[in-house]
Amino acid sequence: MERKKWHGHARAAAVVGCTALVLSLTGTAAQAGGGRDLGRQVLGTGDGWASEGAGTTGGAAADAAHVYTVTTWEEFRAALADGGSAPKIVKVKGTIDAVSQGCAAFEAEGYDFGRYLADYDPAVWGHDTTVSGEQEDLRAASAANQDKAIKVDIPANTTIVGVGRDAAILGGSLQIKGVDNVIVRNLTIEAPIDCFPQWDPTDDNKTGAWNSEYDGVVVYGSTHVWIDHNTLTDGRYPDSTLPSYYGKTYQQHDGLLDIVRGANHVTVSWNSFRNHDKTMLIGNSDSAGATDAGKLKVTLHHNRFEGIVERAPRVRFGQVDSYNNHFVVTKDQPFGYVYGIGKDSQLYATDNALSLAKGVSVGKALKKWSEAPLTAENNYVNGKKVDLIAVHNAEIPAETLQSGAGWTPTLRTKVHHPRTVPVIVDLGAGAGKLR
Numbered sequence: 001m002e003r004k005k006w007h008g009h010a011r012a013a014a015v016v017g018c019t020a021l022v023l024s025l026t027g028t029a030a031q032a033g034g035g036r037d038l039g040r041q042v043l044g045t046g047d048g049w050a051s052e053g054a055g056t057t058g059g060a061a062a063d064a065a066h067v068y069t070v071t072t073w074e075e076f077r078a079a080l081a082d083g084g085s086a087p088k089i090v091k092v093k094g095t096i097d098a099v100s101q102g103c104a105a106f107e108a109e110g111y112d113f114g115r116y117l118a119d120y121d122p123a124v125w126g127h128d129t130t131v132s133g134e135q136e137d138l139r140a141a142s143a144a145n146q147d148k149a150i151k152v153d154i155p156a157n158t159t160i161v162g163v164g165r166d167a168a169i170l171g172g173s174l175q176i177k178g179v180d181n182v183i184v185r186n187l188t189i190e191a192p193i194d195c196f197p198q199w200d201p202t203d204d205n206k207t208g209a210w211n212s213e214y215d216g217v218v219v220y221g222s223t224h225v226w227i228d229h230n231t232l233t234d235g236r237y238p239d240s241t242l243p244s245y246y247g248k249t250y251q252q253h254d255g256l257l258d259i260v261r262g263a264n265h266v267t268v269s270w271n272s273f274r275n276h277d278k279t280m281l282i283g284n285s286d287s288a289g290a291t292d293a294g295k296l297k298v299t300l301h302h303n304r305f306e307g308i309v310e311r312a313p314r315v316r317f318g319q320v321d322s323y324n325n326h327f328v329v330t331k332d333q334p335f336g337y338v339y340g341i342g343k344d345s346q347l348y349a350t351d352n353a354l355s356l357a358k359g360v361s362v363g364k365a366l367k368k369w370s371e372a373p374l375t376a377e378n379n380y381v382n383g384k385k386v387d388l389i390a391v392h393n394a395e396i397p398a399e400t401l402q403s404g405a406g407w408t409p410t411l412r413t414k415v416h417h418p419r420t421v422p423v424i425v426d427l428g429a430g431a432g433k434l435r
């Protein structure tokens with residue numbers, strides 16, 4: 001594992017219409033300690049919920065002994081474990097793969113997927129009880145092996161940043177759990193593949209479903225977290241490539257970014273979310289009010305979502321501010337909804353742009369899961385201002401939504417006009433845009 005000095009960066013430019021518009025993206029970050037190194041940047045004042053209070057500085061104060069450049073999964077894990085919660089900067093160089101040895105390396109002795117399929121075939125097992133027995137036990141043991149190998153805990157006061165344009169983490173799950181003050185920037189994160197999904201014959205109204213684990217990034221009970229300029233995607237393994245067994249897709253993906261269990265003061269900015277089904281949960285259970293009520297305060301701004309089926313995000317409990325995001329729904333892609341309105345949520349979604357293919361229902365931009373008023377103003381669909389709540393209520397009257405989230409965000413950077421958002425966000429969002 002090599003420790004190196006940091007590198008500089010430049011900011012981005014965007015063109016709006018026929019006029020060149022240079023964007024000063026430095027408004028999203030401030031420099032600590034001089035220079036222009038990404039690892040030393042901190043979240044700018046007033047940039048979303050993560051700027052609340054003392055703000056989010058990550059590992060900007062790290063001394064030379066706690067600045068690492070890593071090129072393998074093993075080096076990455078070792079760097080994060082070194083020094084406890086002392087400020088640290090971990091720079092990812094090139095592509096690191098958490099599952100380079102393949103799924104077979106995790107298989108418990110005696111596990112046989114062909115035997116598993118034969119034992120739990122609905123024609124044999126039925127749909128009334130969950131699976132059990134030798135092969136299910138061996139599947140669970142195999143899954144435990146993978147779990148141990150691909151999850152990595154991110155300690156407090158840490159900045160993880162990709163070096164250059166091609167830094168990537170494949171198949172790993174970043175666990176930001178029970179800590180404070182973390183920054184993750186400039187990485188391509190390919191969603192983990194669950195090598196051993198579980199068949200649940202009782203799921204989906206007793207027609208059965210394959211259930212998978214592992215999110216790309218999990219913010220669990222943590223505070224002051226900034227997720228910025230990353231690309232999160234299914235990458236090499238889109239759902240369209242997954243096989244089917246028992247007539248159901250062998251689902252090997254879970255979420256890209258989940259923010260759950262009392263997490264609070266999080267800013268998600270200038271990321272690209274691509275080609276995924278269940279993209280982002282903010283609050284993962286209606287029964288989690290004891291931990292989540294009054295928390296899950298999250299800002300989403302200047303993110304790009306394309307090829308997303310649902311959960312961009314689905315919200316429970318939190319005061320979530322979503323502005324200047326670009327949602328792209330392409331022709332023939334599976335599409336469920338953009339915003340999921342869940343239990344006791346207070347979503348404030350304004351000044352966003354939606355680019356919908358011909359025939360895609362505008363009303364499906366919103367999905368009502370529970371009775372929870374929201375604010376959805378000044379959003380544009382294909383370049384035209386649309387009242388998303390009114391259209392939803394007209395198209396889906398059985399799921400009438402109420403307007404008025406009951407609060408107004410104050411922690412915002414520059415709010416761009418929604419007509420300019422597709423150009424600005426498409427040019428500026430994602431990994432490799434910071435140098």
